[in-house]
Structures are given as structure tokens and as C-alpha cells.
Amino acid sequence: MSTNYTTLSVTNQTKKSVEVYVTFAASNSANKCCPSPVGVSDFGFLTKVNKLMGKFELGAGKTQEFDSKGACFSGNICFYIEPQCPVPGADFNHGKEGTSIAEFTLNPNTPCAEAFDISCVNGVNSFIAMEVDKGGGWNYGPNKTPITKIYNKGLQENSGNPGVFPVNCTDCIQLVGDKPCPILPLGPAQTERICNIQRSGRGGTLKVILIASVPC
Template identity: 90%
Template structure:
């Protein structure tokens, strides 16, 4: 591990350039884990969309590094379009089945855990993998099962797939409240709470990778 804190990278494994949308957590003094997270102004290559969202273009086969310099970095990444439920008349990558996002919190205050997952709660418009060092201490579920790579599958194929929130399953194993994306089906949900990957350590790089089903 090259640093005492955790960095993030975004890689485009597809054969076409893609727009990448980054949504940042807001500053919140009540959040004892991450009261003052990094934001748009901390990364010069970003173009502002709104107060908490920015975007950048990522060429085919290219990687963009994010170095939070030890500060808390919490948010999500969505490819092609802003995170949203199905867009009328859209093609697949532009939200015909909603949008899949990579979620993460890195370098929170001790003793809070680092965490990441892939949320298909609002659907699937891309296939995302997230990778970490195999010796990084990352784990999931009630048995704290070690893991170093997660990825999402198609819309209703994520049950028993660790690190992934299935469609409309806001609480991993169930829907709580109204469907966030009413036009999409529900689940199937996870049978156990395996949606979130966590660890107590720091260091290394969390890799967010836009890929396709043939490379998963």
C-alpha cells in the first residue's frame, strides 16, 4: 500500500469514451465519521454540475486518479448520465433501466469503518466492478467474509451477489418505504446483509471500473 490513507481510481475498460458523474457527500458537523469531506474544488479536472455533483470525460482504456490527501472522501460515481430512475425513450446506458452507481466512504474519522458497494437500487445502466487489495482487510456479511472484488449483474440478477444492493432494495434484504424507482421491479432482495463491504484499516486504492458483462 503506497499511502497511509486510501485513494480512489476510476477506469474505463470499454472501447468508447464516457462521461463520469461524481456526487460528493455534503459537509455535516453532525456526521462524526465524515463531517468535512472533500468536494468538487479538491479535484481540478472536474467540471461542476451543481453544488455536490461534477463530471469528467474518461477516454477508452484510461484511468483517472483521485487523491483526497488523507481527508474523508464519501460519495458515488455514475457512468454516462447523472444518477436517476428510467428516462423515457432512453437507450440502456442512458437510463432505460435506471442507473447503477458505485458508492464509497474512504478515510473517515476513527473508529468509523471504510465502506463501499454498488447500488442497483435505482436500476442498472452500466456494469461496474470495484476492486481493492486482497490483503486489505475488506469483508462483508455476518461472517465477515474476506473479499477484494465486487461487480453488479443485470437488473434482477444480483441476489446473493455480495457488495450489491438489488433493484429497489433500499435496505439490502428488503424495500423500506416506497419504491425509489416505481417503474422498476423489486429485487429479488439479498437473503442476508451482504450489500456493504467494510474494513477498519486504511491505505491502498479503491478501484472503480466501468466494464462489460464479458469481462466480469
């Protein structure tokens, strides 16, 4: 079903079920782009973790749709565990090298842009792809290069990879302030501001895809 607003879907392409954590932006009247975003209570299939976070189990090969009915939907998605820095004694998926997350803002107030990216600032525990419809107007970087799919690579392999914040690079091209995850390396950072995918349009579906144990 086509709509004049943007929906989101989450797909598990692995051979095992996975726990999915969804963190929502808080309401903030000072945020003119997204003052009253949807939250945990707007999606009945979520189990509440806290005020801003819900979770659900996603079976192997399954897809879960999120339809905000046109309301602003801003937040992030993390697979296997809650977003966090390295977890002592954990395996890779459960935080040995921190966590990778899919970030997005959909259906903000006009004229604010929609945006998405994959953040490896806190590390990498999964390989995620994010995909949008062709011809949707999505682009990145100083040259507004068109793009329809992004994906993260390993912990220190994301420099030059559009739509991805490298490890500990809070400002895309650099670290600002203290390292979020002190025991992880810094970057290498992006050489240009290519970390965000944006557009002025609306409609279609942003797909968040958990792929196999190696990058696509």
C-alpha cells in the same frame, strides 16, 4: 506510491470514451465519521454540475486517479448520465433501466469503518466492478467474509451477489418506504446483509472499473 490513507481510481475498460459523474457527500457537523468531506472543488479536472456533483470525460482504456490527501472522501460514481431512475426513450447506458452507481466512504474519522458497494437500487445502466488490494482487510456479511472484488449483474440478477444492493432494495434485504423507482421491479432482495464491503484499516486504492457491456 503507497500511503497511509486510501485513494480512489476510476478506469474505463470499454472501447469508447465515457462521461463520469461524481456526487459528493455534503458537509454535516452531526456526522462524526465524515463531517467535512472533500468536494467538487478539490479535484481540478472536474466540471461542476452543481454544488455536490462534478463530471469528467474518461477516454477508452484510461484511468483517472482521485487523491484526497487523507481527507474523508464519501460519495458515488455513475457512468454515462447522472444517477436517476428510468429515462423514457433512452437506450440502456443512458437510463432505460435506471442507473447503477458505485458508492464509497474512504478515510473517515477513527474508529469509523471504510465502506463501498454497488447500488442497483435505482436500476442498472452499466456493469461496474470495484476492486481493492489483497490483504487489505475488506470483508462483508455476518461472517466477515474476506473479499477483494465486487461487480453488479443485470437488473434482477443480484440476489446472492455480495456488495450489491438489488433493484429497489433500499435496505439490502428489503424495501423500506416507497419504491425509489416505481416502474422498476422489486429485487429479488438479498437474504442476508451482504450489501456493504467494510474494513477498519486504511491505505491502498479502491478501483472503480467500468467494464464491457456484459458482467465480468
